[in-house]
Amino acid sequence: EPEVTQTPSHQVTQMGQEVILRCVPISNHLYFYWYRQILGQKVEFLVSFYNNEISEKSEIFDDQFSVERPDGSNFTLKIRSTKLEDSAMYFCASYGYTFGSGTRLTVV
Amino acid sequence: QKEVEQNSGPLSVPEGAIASLNCTYSDRGSQSFFWYRQYSGKSPELIMFIYSNGDKEDGRFTAQLNKASQYVSLLIRDSQPSDSATYLCAATGYSSASKIIFGSGTRLSIRP
Numbered sequence: 001e002p003e004v005t006q007t008p009s010h011q012v013t014q015m016g017q018e019v020i021l022r023c024v025p026i027s028n029h030l031y032f033y034w035y036r037q038i039l040g041q042k043v044e045f046l047v048s049f050y051n052n053e054i055s056e057k058s059e060i061f062d063d064q065f066s067v068e069r070p071d072g073s074n075f076t077l078k079i080r081s082t083k084l085e086d087s088a089m090y091f092c093a094s095y096g097y098t099f100g101s102g103t104r105l106t107v108v
Numbered sequence: 109q110k111e112v113e114q115n116s117g118p119l120s121v122p123e124g125a126i127a128s129l130n131c132t133y134s135d136r137g138s139q140s141f142f143w144y145r146q147y148s149g150k151s152p153e154l155i156m157f158i159y160s161n162g163d164k165e166d167g168r169f170t171a172q173l174n175k176a177s178q179y180v181s182l183l184i185r186d187s188q189p190s191d192s193a194t195y196l197c198a199a200t201g202y203s204s205a206s207k208i209i210f211g212s213g214t215r216l217s218i219r220p
Contacts, residue, residue, distance in 0.1 A: 033207065043152060043196065043210040056207055091151050097142060097208065099151040 004100035006092050012106045016081050021103045023075040023092030031055070031095035032075045034067065036088040037102075043091070049075065082107045110135040112211035114197050120217045127184040129214050131197030134178070141173055142208060143182045144196040152196055155182070187218045 005024040013019050025032050034046040048055040049067055064080045079086055087107045092100040111134045121127040133141070140159040144152035158164045158171040158180070170183040180199075184191055194213040201209065 042212040043198075045207040045209065048207055058207075089151075097154050097157070099144075099153070102151045 004092055004094055004098055006090075006100035006103050008103060009101065010104045010106070012108060013082055015084055015107055019079050019082055019105065021077045021079075021090050021092075021105070023077070023100055024073050025075055025092065025094035026098060027073070029094040032069075033093040034077045035091045035093065035099075036060070037091065038085075038088045046077070046090075079105075084108075110138075110201055110209055112197055112199050112209050114195075114211035114214045116212060117215035118217050119214055120219055121187050123187060123189060123218055123220050125187055127187045127191065127216055127218070129182040129184075129195050129197075129216065131180045131182075131211055132178055133180070133197075133199045133209075135199065135201050135209075136175075136178060138178075138199040138201055140200045141171070141180045142196075142198040143169075143171060143180075144198060144210075145191075146194045146196055146213065148194075155195075184216075189218050189220060192216060192218045 007022045032049045035043050036046055037043045045058050047057040047061045047067055052069055066078045068076050084107050089102045089104050091102045113132045142157045143155045145155050146152045155169055156166050156171050158173045161173055161175050164171045168185045172181045194215050196213045197211040198208040
C-alpha cells in the first residue's frame with residue numbers, strides 16, 4: 001500500500017534555530033497537508049498545499065512557518081526560529097487523508 | 109470556532125463485545141467525516157470515512173452518520189485487545205474541504 005514517508009523521525013534542535021521537516025507524499029496526489037500534535041493534545045491542522053500553492057492555513061501557521069515543494073516529490077515544512085512550544089509531533093498527509101509516520105520535534 | 113467533540117474516556121469493553129464510540133460536530137455544513145485509530149506514539153491511521161447519512165460497514169467496523177443531529181459514531185464488533193487505542197473523530201468543513209478538524213479522541217481499552 002502506498003505510504004507517506006517523513007524524515008527525520010526525531011529532530012532535536014535548540015531554541016531559535018531553523019528546522020526543515022521533510023515529507024514524500026503518495027505519488028500522483030495533488031493535495032498535501034501538515035498537522036501537528038502536541039503531546040497529550042489533539043491533532044491540529046497547520047496548512048494545506050495544492051498545485052504548488054498554499055490552499056489554506058490555520059492561525060498557528062504564522063510567519064515563522066513556510067512550506068515548499070522544492071522538487072516533484074518532496075514536500076517540506078520549515079520553522080524559521082523554533083520556540084519551546086513548537087515541540088510536537090508533525091505529520092504530513094496527502095489527499096486520501098493518509099498520514100505519514102511523523103517527525104517528533106523537540107526544542108530545547 | 110468549528111469543533112468536533114468526543115468523550116475522552118477511557119472506555120473499557122470486554123473482549124468480543126461491541127465498542128461504541130461517539131462524536132458530535134458543530135459545523136452543520138461539514139461534508140465528510142473520518143475515524144482514525146492512533147496507538148500511543150504513532151500517527152493516526154484512517155479506519156474509514158463517511159459522507160452520506162446512514163451506516164457504512166467495513167469488516168468489523170461500522171460508521172454511522174446523522175447529519176440532522178450532527179452526530180457520528182463508530183461501532184467495533186468482536187472487539188480485540190489490539191483494538192485498544194485512541195480513536196479520533198474528524199470532519200471537513202463546509203467552507204473548507206481542504207482541512208480536517210479533529211476531536212480530542214476517545215481512549216478505548218479492550219479487557220481480556
